[in-house]
Amino acid sequence: MPTPLKRTVFFISDGTGLTAEALGHSLLTQFEHVEFKQIRIPFLDSVEHAQGAVARINAQGEADGMRPIVFTTLVNQALAAIVHQADAFCLSYFETFLAPLEAELGIKSSHTVGRSHGTADSSDYKNRIEAINYTLAHDDGITDRDLAQADVILVAVSRCGKTPTSLYLAMQFGLKAANFPLIPEDFDRGRLPGTLEKHRSKLFGLTIQPDRLHQIREERRADSKYASLANCRYEVAEAEKMMRREGIRWLDSSTKSIEEISTTILQELKLR
């Protein structure tokens, strides 16, 4: 019998389902030749809702001719028991790991719903929202006010990924991330913008391969001097020269995601 290459996957949670999806996604990406149809059922909070999910899973299995795969992060054990009656291959995150963790810690878990992505932990959450507001107000060198409050200040030539990285640092880690463009005037002067001098320990640089930068800038301003390969080569070389001279740590963002860049910055600057 040939291996079926299409499967339906459900992510079921009494919260947002983001954790169930992160778990499932990290596993499913290990099977690159299978096409997964992914369905998220969040906020499952009642017996009726659980029974509805079972009906939906079973109907999908009949339509597919193949039982669905179900990832659950259901804290409520009664609802989990209902969902697990579905004719499906169920991987249950809490059932698998909570009991051994309880044994290790020597205490019972609280079985509380929605603690991961709720506002329960409100000082953490408030920090994240404040960090997002700070980062938006300090994007692309808009202002040099309150830089003393920044956790990190990204510097790079235009279109290296400063803005999305700053926002990710704020949103995911609650870090106040300012960012400043390095521009030809800085290179002509041969030194850092004065306003950044006194925050040197917070600086982190991004660089990029010139041909990749050329490609990105062409999408934005085709056939401009700004986007030309020669200019991209010049700006990148000057920015790297400046960062090397000033002792600024940096990384090449060409093939990295904002998650990878952000994680590296956290490590390098020993933040958190």
Next chain:
Amino acid sequence: MPTPLKRTVFFISDGTGLTAEALGHSLLTQFEHVEFKQIRIPFLDSVEHAQGAVARINAQGEADGMRPIVFTTLVNQALAAIVHQADAFCLSYFETFLAPLEAELGIKSSHTVGRSHGTADSSDYKNRIEAINYTLAHDDGITDRDLAQADVILVAVSRCGKTPTSLYLAMQFGLKAANFPLIPEDFDRGRLPGTLEKHRSKLFGLTIQPDRLHQIREERRADSKYASLANCRYEVAEAEKMMRREGIRWLDSSTKSIEEISTTILQELKLR
């Protein structure tokens, strides 16, 4: 023997460690009386690095007088085997779930590192970055150009959480999320801003409890008319009246995180 209330937790991954941390965090939040010191070790990619991690875990265990808890998402089995030699309580996602999933699918997994948060899946990643740029360019009604491209348009009075929610929708789900403020002029006119009329099916409203709004606005502009409880009550009542009249779906963001708001919007608008 009393239950120890402090434990050190390591999140170890050959990628960013974000999945390991999300999963671990969802379990740890179930033990609210334990104080967890959390250490992330990302990009573990060599035997030396793995041995270094083991040494660090063991040293921490000796310092704590209690073995650490280790969550791993190590795809590389040789490195996982080294880490699991540490004197620690190890929970391994891939070892726990990959084998049963391989059996269910009838194929072997590819054991590829960094597929979750790498740029491997580059069209998805490019969509996310484009969505972030779109969302920044369409924040707070900056422009009504290209609204036809929006996946969702959030409407709300000032300080209901439009901006962070829009950014989360873009960053997490790759959705182009514009947002428009509802302002007293709109209430006086008694109808939606004209530019939004033709995108009615994409509109989603946020509302908030007036006293919560008052509190948030006070932090921004203390003792202003804008922040006064009377004005907050007026604006919220008018906005809800308008959304009800225009048939715009909405939710109350007062006690919800941006993750919860975004997940609800996805469900309601049947996005993705």
